[in-house]
Amino acid sequence: MKEIMSYSYDETVSIGYNIGRNLFKGAIVTLEGDLGSGKTVLTRGIAKAFGIEDISSPTFTIFHVYEGKDGILVYHFDIYRIEETELEDIGYEEYFYGDGIVIIEWADKLKRLRPKEYLKVEIQKIDEDVRKILITGVGEKYKSVEDVIEKDEDIGD
Ligand SMILES: Nc1ncnc2c1ncn2[C@@H]1O[C@H](COP(=O)(O)OP(=O)(O)O)[C@@H](O)[C@H]1O
Ligand SMILES: [Mg+2]
Incomplete structure (x- = not known):
């Protein structure tokens, strides 16, 4: 487990960016x-790591889909009010x-x-x-992601 402290909104965006740039196609990130606390931040x-700028909370829908650079799709779910059966109904596996x-x-x-x-x-x-952010890779591929995440890299474009 990696523990990273954030002292501002911008730092949390930066930590998210760092996570994003280390993800592979098909990766799943769970936020608790x-x-x-800053899940949407x-x-x-x-999303910024994929060239997507305007993320809004999917409050009244189960998820939003964004198309990022190189045609990569980013699915942003918020399942606060959602039952698992509803996920099954929309064909979540896809x-x-x-x-x-x-x-x-x-x-x-x-x-x-x-998953x-x-x-x-x-x-x-x-x-x-102030936020404490705990990152744990579950499974081999995600352990490798956890291992390479650093806090203090610059946000590039
Ligand atoms: N260090 C920080 N990291 C993230 N958000 C912060 C931080 N400090 C203050 N905030 C504020 O906390 C709120 C987090 O909101 P949001 O990301 O929507 O939460 P969640 O999606 O977990 O409900 C925002 O209003 C943001 O400005
Ligand atoms: Mg949210």
């Missing part, structure tokens, strides 16, 4: 943490196990449908602007 950083990048907010709600391998990110709110 209370309301307002971190998602913004991940998204979870396709070539796109999958980001799932409130992934702690996944039980039966929890076997994924990059687990937990965000803890320590103080108004």
